[in-house]
Amino acid sequence: MSENALDLGFSALPRSAEEGVTYEDVLRARDRLKILKARAAKSSLRLLWLLAGPGVLVMLGENDGPSMVSYATTGATYGIGFFVPFILLTFLMAFVVQEMTVRLGVATHRGHAELIFQRFGPFWGYFAMGDLVFGNLLTLVTEFIAIQAGGLYFGLPSWLSVAIGVALVIGSLAFRRYATWERVLMALAAFNLLFIPAALLARPNGAALAHALATWGPLPGGMSTAFVTLILANIGATVTPWMIFFQQSAVVDKGLTRADVAQGRTDTAIGAVLAAVAAVATLVATAPLFAAHVDVSKFASGADFATALVPLIGSTGATLFALGIVEAGLVAAMTISTSSSYSLAETVSAAETVPARHSLNLAFAHGHLFYGVAIASTLLAAGIVLIPGAPLLAMTLTVNVIATLLMAPALLLLLLLANDREIMRDLANGWRANLAGGTTVVAISLIGAFYGVITVFPNLLGK
Amino acid sequence: MQYDPTLISALEPDQLVAATMRPLPRRKLSRGVLALLIVLRVYIVIAIPIVVYAFVHALLVPQ
Numbered sequence: 290m291s292e293n294a295l296d297l298g299f300s301a302l303p304r305s306a307e308e309g310v311t312y313e314d315v316l317r318a319r320d321r322l323k324i325l326k327a328r329a330a331k332s333s334l335r336l337l338w339l340l341a342g343p344g345v346l347v348m349l350g351e352n353d354g355p356s357m358v359s360y361a362t363t364g365a366t367y368g369i370g371f372f373v374p375f376i377l378l379t380f381l382m383a384f385v386v387q388e389m390t391v392r393l394g395v396a397t398h399r400g401h402a403e404l405i406f407q408r409f410g411p412f413w414g415y416f417a418m419g420d421l422v423f424g425n426l427l428t429l430v431t432e433f434i435a436i437q438a439g440g441l442y443f444g445l446p447s448w449l450s451v452a453i454g455v456a457l458v459i460g461s462l463a464f465r466r467y468a469t470w471e472r473v474l475m476a477l478a479a480f481n482l483l484f485i486p487a488a489l490l491a492r493p494n495g496a497a498l499a500h501a502l503a504t505w506g507p508l509p510g511g512m513s514t515a516f517v518t519l520i521l522a523n524i525g526a527t528v529t530p531w532m533i534f535f536q537q538s539a540v541v542d543k544g545l546t547r548a549d550v551a552q553g554r555t556d557t558a559i560g561a562v563l564a565a566v567a568a569v570a571t572l573v574a575t576a577p578l579f580a581a582h583v584d585v586s587k588f589a590s591g592a593d594f595a596t597a598l599v600p601l602i603g604s605t606g607a608t609l610f611a612l613g614i615v616e617a618g619l620v621a622a623m624t625i626s627t628s629s630s631y632s633l634a635e636t637v638s639a640a641e642t643v644p645a646r647h648s649l650n651l652a653f654a655h656g657h658l659f660y661g662v663a664i665a666s667t668l669l670a671a672g673i674v675l676i677p678g679a680p681l682l683a684m685t686l687t688v689n690v691i692a693t694l695l696m697a698p699a700l701l702l703l704l705l706l707a708n709d710r711e712i713m714r715d716l717a718n719g720w721r722a723n724l725a726g727g728t729t730v731v732a733i734s735l736i737g738a739f740y741g742v743i744t745v746f747p748n749l750l751g752k
Numbered sequence: 753m754q755y756d757p758t759l760i761s762a763l764e765p766d767q768l769v770a771a772t773m774r775p776l777p778r779r780k781l782s783r784g785v786l787a788l789l790i791v792l793r794v795y796i797v798i799a800i801p802i803v804v805y806a807f808v809h810a811l812l813v814p815q
Binding site for chain 2: 309310311313314315317318319321322325397398399404407408409410412413416541544546638639641646680682683684686687690691694695697698701705709711712738741742744745
């Protein structure tokens with residue numbers, strides 16, 4: 290280890306057992322021991338299984354309620370064509386961004402929020418955390434809207450769906466063990482793939498799919514404001530600030546090290562592929578609505594799509610679609626509320642105002658703030674959804690504007706950190722990573738800012 | 753706390769909670785990065801009112 294790294298506070302091994310080993314360390318060490326044994330046995334598949342998680346969860350978590358509605362709207366409006374390869378491209382962009390968080394996590398063993406605070410100072414630390422926690426709260430509202438809408442399809446009253454959702458989100462925190470929490474969420478997130486059988490029941494035309502992938506067409510209606518808005522919404526559905534904060538913190542909490550970068554990348558790539566397949570499947574499942582000329586402009590939720598799909602793909606397909614929407618909202622609520630917890634506790638800890646720890650390995654007694662943030666934001670979001678006449682549409686719109694307009698600072702800070710050689714050393718961005726990352730960051734930032742502006746001023750591009 | 757010291761050796765020293773609680777120093781910013789961060793602050797000053805406008809405008813539009 291270089292002297293420079295020592296100066297930065299790395300390699301702070303406790304001088305005695307009593308000095309600094311916590312129960313959190315013991316739990317993480319147990320997980321690491323399994324990884325070391327798998328690596329010694331050269332069992333690459335077991336190693337990947339043990340190290341996978343943050344990447345798969347972040348990608349499938351981003352296939353959330355509003356995102357699936359966005360993909361469904363795309364399929365119902367444009368059918369199978371341009372948007373099939375375009376969605377695949379957006380997930381490639383997501384991979385480029387998220388891969389940087391893996392390297393940041395293993396190089397520094399610090400979450401994204403605390404790294405911003407410590408390296409760029411309190412202004413950026415508090416801004417990044419405040420922006421994320423507020424945006425996440427509004428996003429959580431939209432996730433509970435998805436859960437509620439899915440429940441309505443199955444005849445459940447709103448309060449019951451939301452109550453079940455709250456119980457599951459808060460219940461997932463009761464494991465007080467990162468590894469268990471992660472595996473349970475991965476099992477739940479697998480239900481995101483329900484959109485695949487739903488798509489198969491729509492009897493997609495394989496030749497049309499192959500043609501779309503090869504030619505990026507057709508594009509019915511050509512370029513229009515609605516088309517541009519949908520392009521921007523699809524990008525916004527794939528890369529968002531909470532993903533950056535969540536994956537870096539999860540990589541640290543899981544205990545990944547520099548030796549695990551390759552598996553961390555593979556985990557992220559697998560997550561991107563699974564999420565892209567589910568997203569395209571959603572588009573394919575709703576393509577029959579395009580063929581039947583169904584007007585979806587008044588559809589408010591995923592349940593409306595499921596109901597409209599019954600005569601076209603059958604009740605089984607529509608039921609799978611509605612279940613997928615519920616899963617999308619539920620898993621996203623779990624990951625997003627946890628990203629708020631990580632971010633707020635890391636910032637408080639970095640500010641050294643009060644000692645705050647941030648890990649899913651914490652006992653409740655040691656993680657009041659950490660668990661409190663997730664529980665409070667979940668209860669608040671669920672409560673808002675149940676308030677009669679609550680301005681849910683206004684909140685949904687504001688979520689989009691915040692996520693897209695304020696994406697630029699999050700991405701640029703990420704790129705600056707990934708180039709910070711003092712902390713990253715050999716894992717800092719090389720020229721290839723900067724070319725891919727820089728192009729992606731600049732493109733998403735400009736597009737995000739543009740989307741935010743035209744959402745607020747919809748007549749900017751004309752009718 | 754009772755634990756097996758060999759178990760803890762499975763963790764890298766930098767990974768222990770005691771090590772991660774030690775803050776990293778502020779980054780020395782080059783002129784280029786400093787300029788970029790100033791531009792970002794200006795961007796935020798412009799962006800936040802747009803977010804507030806979007807929310808208030810959406811509230812006022814009948815649902």
